[in-house]
Amino acid sequence: MARPVQLAPSSLALVLSRLEAPGAVGGAEEPGGRAVFRAFRRANARCFWNSRLARAASRLAFQGWLRRGVLLVHAPPASLQVLRDAWCRRALRPPRGFRIRAVGDVFPVQMNPITQSQFIPLGEVLCCAISDMNATQIVVTQESLLEHLMKHYPGHRAWHPIIQSFWMDLKEDRIFCRTLKAQRAVKHSHPIPYCN
Structure with a gap:
């Protein structure tokens, strides 16, 4: 049997909520996960007074976007710790148009690969x-x-x-x-x- 594969190591989840309903902006479309991620990274990279947070934000990678506004981000462990600390001190900035309701560690999602036969019918x-x-x-x-x-x-x-x-x-x-x-x-x- 194949060895399990870690799908989301070193990840944080940010639970977001919109500040206003999507229909209130003249029927504007719901932003996609990558757009929300870019807005989050941009908002925190602009914190020139907090160089550690700005540097950590620039090292973030988009991991995924789940329904109900959950953004998954990936980064080196030191950068994730800076984000955790910023959240604890209420210094983590949300993406524009959103507020951050919660931040938490994501335990690695484990996938057990299914082995295929070497023969094709x-x-x-x-x-x-x-x-x-x-x-x-x-x-x-x-x-x-x-x-x-x-x-x-x-x-x-x-x-x-x-x-x-x-x-x-x-x-x-x-x-x-x-x-x-x-x-x-x-x-x-x-x-x-x-x-x-």
């Missing part, structure tokens, strides 16, 4: 290849399919005999139709790729 490979070729309007023949597979799956050498054995099975199962007219005749819940 052959039917899936052939169906995806034919679908991709149809999407780019390439006529699908055994030869063009073989060329497509060799280009996109270069490690496999036995494509030719595999294609011949599966070609008829796919058509018999009516997964693929010979023409677009025949495709319309087949009752199916989703579009069926076709080949020649």
Whole structure:
């Protein structure tokens, strides 16, 4: 099993609330997370009288924006400590149009990667290849399919005999139709790729 991955190390969460309703500004659109982050960083980088806070603000990186106005920021540990201290002393400045309701440490979000099989089901490979070729309007023949597979799956050498054995099975199962007219005749819940 793969080792867990830390997704949000060294992060702070800032819970923000708007000073006025978004509709009160003549139907102005709700600002996105990156815009709010830039406004927060700019507001604190302007504190020339507090060089530690200004320097810490310039080292911040945008980590994310959650619904309900939660801004996630990332920085080196020393810079995060400066932000914590500024919050405790009520010196941390909010982004324009907002007020900071709370600041807190975010425990690292842990992701456990799901391992994939090293094998791809052959039917899936052939169906995806034919679908991709149809999407780019390439006529699908055994030869063009073989060329497509060799280009996109270069490690496999036995494509030719595999294609011949599966070609008829796919058509018999009516997964693929010979023409677009025949495709319309087949009752199916989703579009069926076709080949020649």
